[in-house]
Amino acid sequence: MTRTALGDLEHQALIATLRLKGEAYSVSVVQEIEARTGREVAQSAVFIAMRRLEAKGLLQSRIDDQLEEPGRVRRYFDLTAAGMERLREMRRALVSLWDGFTAELEGTQ
Amino acid sequence: MNWLLGRLLRWTLGEVDARVLWSELEEAHNRKVAEGSRAAANRWRRREVLRAALLSLATRLRRGPRLGRATERPVPGASASWETLAGALRDIWFALRALRRRRMFAVVAVVTLGLGIGAATAMFSVVDAVLLTKLPYVAPNRIATVWLGRLARRDVEGLRDSWNYVNLTDDQYRAWRQHSTLFQAVAMYNASPWGEGTLTGFGRPARVSVGTATASLLPVLGVNPTLGRWFLPDEEGGLHGQAAQVVVLSHEMWTQRFGSDPAVLGRTLVLDGVERTVVGVLPAGFRLRWLTASSLGTRETSSKELWLPYGNEWDCVGCGSSMYQAVGRLAPGVTFDQALSETRAILSQDASCPFSSCAAEEMVVRLVPREEDETRGLGSPLILLLAATGVLLLIACGNIATLSLGELHGRRQELVTRGALGASRGKIVRQLLTESVILGLLGGLLGVLVAVAATQFLLMLAPPIPGIAAVGINFRALAFAAAIGMLAGLMFGTAPAVLAARESIGAALRAGGRGSTGGGRRFQRSVVALEIALTTVLLVTGGLLSRSLAHLLAVDPGFDPENLATVDVSLPETRYPTQDAQARFVTDVLAQLEAVAGIRTVTAANGLPFPGTTASWGLRDADADADLLQLSAKLFHVTPGYFETLGIPLVSGRTLTEADGRDAPPVAVVSESLARRMWPNESPIGGRIRYPWTTVTVVGVVADVQREALNREVELTFYVPFAQFTRGNVSFAARTYGDPRLVIPLLRQAVWSVDGDLAIGRAGTMRSLMSRSASDERYRTQLMGAFALLAAVLAAVGVFGVTARAVAQRNREMGIRVALGARETELVGTMLRGNLITGLAGTGAGLVAALLATRLVSGFLFGVRTWDPTTYIVVAALLSSICLAATYVPARRIARIDPVDVLRAE
Secondary structure (H helix, E strand, O other): OOOOOOOHHHHHHHHHHHHHOOOEOHHHHHHHHHHHHOOOOOHHHHHHHHHHHHHOOOEEEEEEOOOOOOOOOEEEEEEOHHHHHHHHHHHHHHHHHHOOOHHHHHHHO | OHHHHHHHHHHHHOHHHHHHHHHHHHHHHHHHHHHOOHHHHHHHHHHHHHHHHHHHHHHHHHHOOOOOOOOOOOOOOOOHHHHHHHHHHHHHHHHHHHHHHOHHHHHHHHHHHHHHHHHHHHHHHHHHHHHHOOOOOOOHHHEEEEEEEEHHHOOOOOOOOOOOOEOEOHHHHHHHHHHOOOEEEEEEEEOOOOOEEEEEOOOOOEEEEEEEEOOOHHHHHOOOOOEEOOOOHHHOOEOOEOOOOEEEEOHHHHHHHHOOOHHHOOOEEEEOOEEEEEEEEOOOOOOOOOOOOOOOOOOOOOOOOEEEEOOOOOOOOOOOOOOEEEEEEEOOOOOHHHHHHHHHHHHHOOOOOOOOOOOOOOEEEEEEEHHHHHHOOOHHHHHHHHHHHHHHHHHHHHHHHHHHHHHHHHOHHHHHHHHHOOOOHHHHHHHHHHHHHHHHHHHHHHHHHHHHHHHHHHHHHOOOOOOHHHOOOOHHHHHHHHHHHHHHHHHHHHHHHHHHHHHHOHHHHHHOOOOOOHHHHHHHHHHHHHHHHHHHHHHHHHHHHHHHHHHHHOOOOOOOOOOEEEEEEEOOOOOOOOHHHHHHHHHHHHHHHHOOOOEEEEEEEOOOOOOOOOOEEEEEEOOOOOOOOOEEEEEEEEOOOHHHHHOOOEEEEOOOOOOOOOOOOOEEEEEHHHHHHHOOOOOOOOOEEEEOOEEEEEEEEEOOOOOOOOOOOOOOEEEEEOOOOOOOEEEEEEEEOOOHHHOHHHHHHHHHHHOOOOOEEEEEEHHHHHHHHOHHHHHHHHHHHHHHHHHHHHHHHHHHHHHHHHHHHOHHHHHHHHHOOOOHHHHHHHHHHHHHHHHHHHHHHHHHHHHHHHHHHHHHOOOOOOOOHHHHHHHHHHHHHHHHHHHHHHHHHHHHOOHHHHHHOO
């Protein structure tokens, strides 16, 4: 299967899903990204992006309609094995790209 | 609002995801409400829903362009219909992107189409308003007009066209009303062009048109006044006495002269010196055509400004003059045939006829559906013009077809790649067709804008066609534009798309994306030939109409129209009740005018040629034995000097002089054709003519004069002295030394210096009146000519484009031939020859088609045959030269081909 590049938001949503450990749905992912990056993201955009990642086989999801509050529904996302592998690759690539620059960057802050 | 947002989400995301996302947005929404304002939270949620919808659409569309991909994972939860829609949206999205890349082509195509569609839509809106719009009556198909025809008149000179369009007399109408049982209601009206009056009390006295009708007219038509009421039955006059002094205004009169003031009801108007009370206002767009034997053309409309109840001063109650149009509404369940036999029975018993022989002659009674009468004679010229715009649009489509085929050659690489990636032929054809239809729709959009401007232009040029005031770009015109835009897109898109699909893969790969294939070139050539053929038809038609118009305007009217200034005045009976008073007024004005410098001679009559609206009368030889109606002729009352001033030559005898005064023996001068008809073998001088009221002795014969229009047969005419017989209308004519336009104000002043309360009607030079009489002909000739020229330009562009592309595509071949020693002139010659063959084939086919098509216009031609050789030869020569010129310019480029460059590019 051909590999398609991931957008910023898709990238961030994948990492947030990893962090939230099975509790990732649009509201929690938005909070996670906003808290970590300080950047506002749109909830719908996150939802659609995660569905797109699911279509690409990087995420899987389940619908939970047995929540405390009656009538509520959430779609929880989890990383698939392929998604996990993709994250590792991305991290490896970035780390190797950044290799050797840590000191300079920290110093300029 | 929430319901709407929910719908939007469901539509874009599918049922499940919509529910989930809505619920999750709700969670965040609740938190935001708790933190801040509810309004802000609502705004936020709206934005998020819209964003979700757009993103979801975009996600799907982005998948689209990869036509080569064999499988696509359907988005979970999406329905089948959504998939179809998404497919269509994908095609549109892709087509728009493809067109944006080829902006030049798109602009040329859209502009060409816009012009074609604009012309067609504008013409359609005219046809729609005049012919297709239902009459503003209740159940118009149940209304009938009664027409009489007198068989004895069928062969009478001057009545041949119109013998069966005779109106009823008021006595005949009364008999019909009294005895008919199969009609719900019957009515009559008189809207003849000579019903005019003088309105005073509003600034300058104004001449207004006046119609007369019975109280039953509006009920028969099923029309209600906008304001107030129509006449009541007891307001009608008749044999028992005068009509009530009430008046109903037309909508135009009400808006223009009274500023749409509702308080106009109850106001009094002074019409011809009599006070009349306004009781009602007719609705806008009220349409009631007045047809008479002599005006079956398009000119007469019923734009009467004021309506009076029957039995007023304009009516000649019981006079026996056939001046009333009778209409009736059939009773429920009654057929036209039943109603006709009853009407025939009633009217054939009637003996109200000015001649004792009438009862004996066979009378034809006809009932014509009102719809037919309202549009009679209007259809064919308009349909002809609409057809011409259709042909124009076809030519435009042909141009775009060849253009887009050329474009496809340029896109060959792209199509080949797509095909190689697995896109089916069907998919490619669909994609190309989508592009064409989008071009068509864009062209339609531009066409609507063009049509809005063009209808204004059409209205400016148009002669007074009934209903034309209602022309506008309405919903139907918009639908028409969209439909023909789409159709045009399919038309010019299909052939290239199919050709492209058939050839794209194998052939193109072999050709290495270069060169035009035989099928494509053949197609282009046939399209160009077809365009030339269609252009030929339009040019021939336009040419014939132009020649016909030229013939028409060159007709010798029988008098000298140069340096003649004219002005019309109506003399209200209330102010000029006696013949003496009228004659005195005319004498006074003539005396004033004779003193004016710049006027050579001056005369007065009850009417002048063009339009020469005076009544026709039945005549017979007073000394002949047979008491039969012999002829129908126009009667003019003229002052001495009439023939001299108008320049009508005297043939024999004498003209009328001052000696033919009131108490002198009644005399007449007759036209040559009348003299010939009445006294074929003897001198008419001394002959006696009897017409309904009196007998006159012929003292002179003058040349024939064209009166109503230049293309009518000459009408039989006789002239009697103004002093002996006067009528309510007077026209003055002055022969000037210099520019007649300068004299017109002096004519007006002279009239007003004698009586400042008189309204002046038409004033103008005789030349302008004559030219106005040909306005119908000029209108269709101008439009047809414009369409034909536009067609020629489009065809030239087509030939040019195809040749230019052929030169570019055969660059390599030409380069090699040049390298091998071919001379440029030979190569250019090859090109010219090829296109000349195409052009000649097209022209030839077009000439044959024109021979057939111009039969449709034969009725509009005057003095020209449909196969007029001059027109055909000129058109053929013109098109061949256009074809050669349009070939030569791009073909010359061959001369600039450098074989080294071409071969290096390999």
